[in-house]
Each structure stands twice: as structure tokens, then as C-alpha cells.
Amino acid sequence: MLVHQDEPYNAETPPDALAAQITSLDSFYGRNHAPIPHIDSASWRLRVEGLVDRPLELSMDDLRRRFPERTVVATLQCAGNRRADLIEVRDIPHQVPWGPGATSTARWSGVSLADVLDEAGVRPEAAHIAFTGADVSQQTDPPQPFGGSVPVAKATSSEVLLAWAMNGQQLPAVHGAPVRVVVPGWIGARSVKWLQRISAQAEPSDNHFQTEYSVLLPEAEPGTPGDGITLGPISIHCAILRPARNAHLACGPTKISGFAFAGEDRTVARVEVRADHGSPWTRADLDPPANPWTWQHWHATLTLPAGEVELIARAWDSTAAVQPESPATVWNLRGYANNAAAHLHVTCRP
Incomplete structure (x- = not known):
């Protein structure tokens, strides 16, 4: 793991682990705003209200006795994934400089949130489902638990889980035990860990982190109400995993590989890669998705010239959306939602 902070714990998955279809528990990225709670599952209770x-x-x-168990394979991703590329354009103070590893894929097991909400009987006037965790952040004034919400339509989709297991094992404390929300296709901040409360309500959550996870335009003043675009579904993007950044390689035919992720229920339709601006694009071979909620791996072979080379990869999703080519075009004050084409520098020797 590449550990950015010990407390709160923030660490990203190394490139070799990202190359696997399922990420091992000890390599799954961790994003936190507070110390990790350790909760006794025997005394834990979940309130559903509002x-x-x-x-x-x-x-x-x-939960185990009253609702059928379900399993979903899904990729989770921090909204700040690949922030380091934006920081190279312009500094973003006080933010974790994530590379491409603030994302991972697991096999999640638990119960459908829709089943639980159905038993509670959500009223017609409810438009959002809010979640509150047990982790209390000191980054807010006053301190408050982490929380957020998703629209009712997403919350009642069959893929959204209250998960107690991960890759066939009990959910680890670092990933939200005893129970966490898993909202496939949406930014990881909506998959609230250490879940304690679910509330059906007319408006989105008023939790600090519901609005913290929004894109502030370059000219906006941080802290101004309504000045951001609240984040939900993940935009199409890709990353280059091999070769490694700043690697020294022999020139000639070279295998390039990585992953792409479309978010929500979209799939990756196409990935292209090239060496340096102006050279022709080469279409990569694309692995089929495990399901609509996971990343897809890709690979291609390029003939690299001697000298300094910039590798560039871009992806399209099933709606024909394509990545913008430069991180400068998506730079924002918090460094969220970087879906610019992937750029990676290598040096090739004759």
C-alpha cells in the first residue's frame, strides 16, 4: 500500500494489485476522514427512520434472518482518485495527492438496501436516502459523523447493498465493519462505512461530507453555499498500470496495460493508447466486464521510439462519452472527478 496518512488512515492500492480483477483485502484502498471505529457486532444496531x-x-x-443474502461484485472509487495529475497542473493544498490507486474491486455480500427500505415502508414524499456512520470527523466544526445520501431511485436499485462481507470474509474494521453501504457506480463517499442510521427524507443529506464531495469551479469561493456540483455517478476514465511511471525501457514493441471504469450502469466501449501527442492512436484489447459495476482491464502493444516518451490512454463509455485529453481542462479547487486521459512518462533506450 502507498500510505498517504496514518491518522486518519488513507492509503492507495499499488499498481500490481490493480491489475487483478478482484482486489485482495490487504490491498484494497482506504479513504477516511476520522479514526477507524471498532464496533462490537453483537451490540450493534441499525436504525431506519425518517x-x-x-x-x-x-x-x-x-439482517441475516429477515432478508435474503445477496452478492454484488463492484468497483469502489474515491472522488479524489488521480488528484496527483491535477496537482501537477496547479497546487491543491490540504488534499490527499492520490495517484490512480484510490480504487479497488471486491465481491460484496449482505442484504439489499431495497429490501430493508421496503420493510420500513418509504413514504412517497421521500426523495433521498441518507446514511450516517460511526466515524466522527474532527475536520468539521463542530465534529460530526461521516454521512451522505443518494436519491431514492438509486437506493432502491437491486445492486445497492448493506454489506457485512468482502471477498467471502467478514468485513474488516478498516472497511466499515460490522456493516457498510455499497453504492456501485457512484463515488466511494456515498458508500458510508460503519453504518448506524438510515433516514428517508425529502431533501439530500445536510451532512458536511454530502456537499464537501462536490466540484468547485476554479473561480468559486470555497464555503459559499450552492457553489459546487454535488458528485454522484463516476465519469468514464482510465489509468495506465504498466509500464510503471518514469520506467526505463528498451525501445521497440512494448506492452501497455491498464484499467478503465465507466461508473453507474455504463460499460467501457473502447480504449485507445498512443506514444506522444500527434502519433496515431492504437485501439487496445478490452477485457469483458465481470458485470456493469466493475472496471475493465485493457492492453495494447506500441512500438516505442528511443528517448523520452509520454504514453497517453483514453476511453469511451457505452453512452459515447470520451475522456478529455488534458488534466488542465478538469482542474478544480478540491481536485475531484479527474477523468482526463491518462498520461505516463517513460524513457526508452536503444
Whole structure:
């Protein structure tokens, strides 16, 4: 792991682990705003309240006994993934300089959030489902638990889980035990860990981190209400995993590989790669997706010239959206949602 901070713990997945279809538990990225809570699953309770006909208080045994277990393979990704590329354009103070490894894929098991909401009886006037975790952040004034919300339509989709297992094992404390939300296709901040409360409500969550995870335009003043675009579904993007950044290689035919991720229920339709601006694009071979909620790996072979070379990769999704070529075009004050084409520098010797 590439550890950016020990407390709160923030660490990204190394490139070799990103090349696997499923990320191992000890390589899965960690993004936190507070110390990791350690919660006794036997005494843990989940409250479901707000605009519901039947408020619930559920234990772990209740979840297992009253609802069918489901499994979804899904990629989670921090909204700040690849922020380091934006920092090269212009500094972004006080933010974690994530490379391409603030993303990972796991096999999640638990119960459908839709099933739990159905038992609670969500009222017609509820438009959003809000989540509150047990992790209390000192970054807010006053300190508050991490939280956020998603629209009812997303919350009641079959892929959204209350997960207690990860890759066939009990959910680790670092990833949200005893139960976390998993919202496939959306930024990781909406997959709230250490879940304690679910609330059906007419408006989005008023939690600090619901609006913190928004894109502020370059001319905006941070802290001004309504000055950002709240983040939800992930935009199409890709990363180059091999060769390594700043690698020294022999010139000639060279295998280039990486992953692409489309977010929401979109898939990756095409990936292209080239060596330096102006050279022709080469279409990469694209692995089929495990399902609509996961990344897709790609690989291509380019003939690299001697000298300094910049590798560039870009992807299209199934709606024909394509990545912008330069990180400068998507730079923003918090460094979120970088979906610019991937750039990687190498040196080739004759």
C-alpha cells in the first residue's frame, strides 16, 4: 500500500494489485476522514427512520434472518482518485495527492438496501436516502459523523447493498465493519462505512461530507453555499498500470496495460493508447466486464521510439462519452472527478 496518512488512515492500492480483477483485502484502498471505529457486532444496531411508515431497529441477526443474502461484485472509487495529475497542473493544498490507486474491486455480500427500505415502508414524499456512520470527523466544526445520501431511485436499485462481507470474509474494521453501504457506480463517499442510521427524507443529506464531495469551479469561493456540483455517478476514465511511471525501457514493441471504469450502469466501449501527442492512436484489447459495476482491464502493444516518451490512454463509455485529453481542462479547487486521459512518462533506450 502507498500510505498517504496514518491518522486518519488513507492509503492507495499499488499498481500490481490493480491489475487483478478482484482486489485482495490487504490491498484494497482506504479513504477516511476520522479514526477507524471498532464496533462490537453483537451490540450493534441499525436504525431506519425518517419518512417511513414503520421505523426499524435492526441487529446483525435481524439482517441475516429477515432478508435474503445477496452478492454484488463492484468497483469502489474515491472522488479524489488521480488528484496527483491535477496537482501537477496547479497546487491543491490540504488534499490527499492520490495517484490512480484510490480504487479497488471486491465481491460484496449482505442484504439489499431495497429490501430493508421496503420493510420500513418509504413514504412517497421521500426523495433521498441518507446514511450516517460511526466515524466522527474532527475536520468539521463542530465534529460530526461521516454521512451522505443518494436519491431514492438509486437506493432502491437491486445492486445497492448493506454489506457485512468482502471477498467471502467478514468485513474488516478498516472497511466499515460490522456493516457498510455499497453504492456501485457512484463515488466511494456515498458508500458510508460503519453504518448506524438510515433516514428517508425529502431533501439530500445536510451532512458536511454530502456537499464537501462536490466540484468547485476554479473561480468559486470555497464555503459559499450552492457553489459546487454535488458528485454522484463516476465519469468514464482510465489509468495506465504498466509500464510503471518514469520506467526505463528498451525501445521497440512494448506492452501497455491498464484499467478503465465507466461508473453507474455504463460499460467501457473502447480504449485507445498512443506514444506522444500527434502519433496515431492504437485501439487496445478490452477485457469483458465481470458485470456493469466493475472496471475493465485493457492492453495494447506500441512500438516505442528511443528517448523520452509520454504514453497517453483514453476511453469511451457505452453512452459515447470520451475522456478529455488534458488534466488542465478538469482542474478544480478540491481536485475531484479527474477523468482526463491518462498520461505516463517513460524513457526508452536503444
